[in-house]
Amino acid sequence: MIDTHAHIDDEAYSQDFSEFIDRQRSGRVSRILVPATNAASCRSVYQLCSTLDGYALPAFGLHPEDVREDWQEQISQIKSYYRHIIDSTGNSRPIVAVGEIGLDYHFSVEYKKEQLLALRSQLDWALELSLPVMIHTRDSTDDCISLLEQYAKRGLQGVMHCFSGSRETAERIINMGFYFGIGGVITFKNSRLADTLTHSERFDKVPLERLVLETDCPYMAPVPYRGQTNEPRYIDYVIERLAQAYQVSKQTIEQQTDSNAKRLFRLND
Numbered sequence: 054m055i056d057t058h059a060h061i062d063d064e065a066y067s068q069d070f071s072e073f074i075d076r077q078r079s080g081r082v083s084r085i086l087v088p089a090t091n092a093a094s095c096r097s098v099y100q101l102c103s104t105l106d107g108y109a110l111p112a113f114g115l116h117p118e119d120v121r122e123d124w125q126e127q128i129s130q131i132k133s134y135y136r137h138i139i140d141s142t143g144n145s146r147p148i149v150a151v152g153e154i155g156l157d158y159h160f161s162v163e164y165k166k167e168q169l170l171a172l173r174s175q176l177d178w179a180l181e182l183s184l185p186v187m188i189h190t191r192d193s194t195d196d197c198i199s200l201l202e203q204y205a206k207r208g209l210q211g212v213m214h215c216f217s218g219s220r221e222t223a224e225r226i227i228n229m230g231f232y233f234g235i236g237g238v239i240t241f242k243n244s245r246l247a248d249t250l251t252h253s254e255r256f257d258k259v260p261l262e263r264l265v266l267e268t269d270c271p272y273m274a275p276v277p278y279r280g281q282t283n284e285p286r287y288i289d290y291v292i293e294r295l296a297q298a299y300q301v302s303k304q305t306i307e308q309q310t311d312s313n314a315k316r317l318f319r320l321n322d
């Protein structure tokens with residue numbers, strides 16, 4: 054099982070970090086992708102991942118909720134840290150994606166203009182590096198997807214992190230060749246996500262080839278752990294719910310989503 058979006062640098066895990074990692078390994082989690090949210094977190098995420106020998110892999114980006122007046126300075130710090138890693142380690146591909154980036158108008162639209170500019174700038178960076186993107190969008194679907202559609206035409210690939218949108222949105226994501234990040238939400242009683250993915254009179258199922266698994270831990274724990282601290286190994290419950298919705302075995306879901314994640318993020322075995 055590959056968790057394609059986990060904030061394992063969160064302080065929720067710092068107390069017993071090595072036991073936490075042991076639990077994930079024995080819980081069948083084979084790989085963890087760790088998105089950063091600003092310049093400082095790129096450093097801590099990178100340093101944390103470096104201690105885990107390829108088990109956890111970093112993504113660098115400026116999260117929309119971290120966009121302020123200083124967004125340009127933040128992005129330039131992220132880029133220079135990225136170049137510093139390449140120069141000092143010789144590793145030509147130190148990150149697996151640009152993320153998490155996107156638009157979030159939920160709590161405030163004060164920096165809406167800056168969020169759009171920061172997103173464009175980071176989408177350009179992803180194209181330049183030939184890396185996929187991890188996209189966070191909340192209360193901003195149309196702005197976000199309309200922009201991504203332009204970049205997808207130029208070859209950009211990526212994942213819509215924590216997808217829980219409408220069937221119409223799903224169609225646009227399929228058409229631009231992006232992936233769906235599926236997490237704990239699908240297990241919630243009031244969630245219509247499983248239906249959106251599999252049942253519709255107007256559309257076919259969202260192809261299994263387009264799904265990747267994620268926790269967004271420490272948030273979004275699936276049932277039966279809803280409300281508690283989430284952990285990558287809990288994606289097993291997401292697999293179970295997906296198997297039920299697609300009427301296939303858990304093994305099919307696990308194998309397919311693993312191979313999707315490997316393809317999108319170019320992970321080796």
Ligand SMILES: [Zn+2]
Pocket residue numbers: 058060088153269
């Ligand atoms: Zn996240």
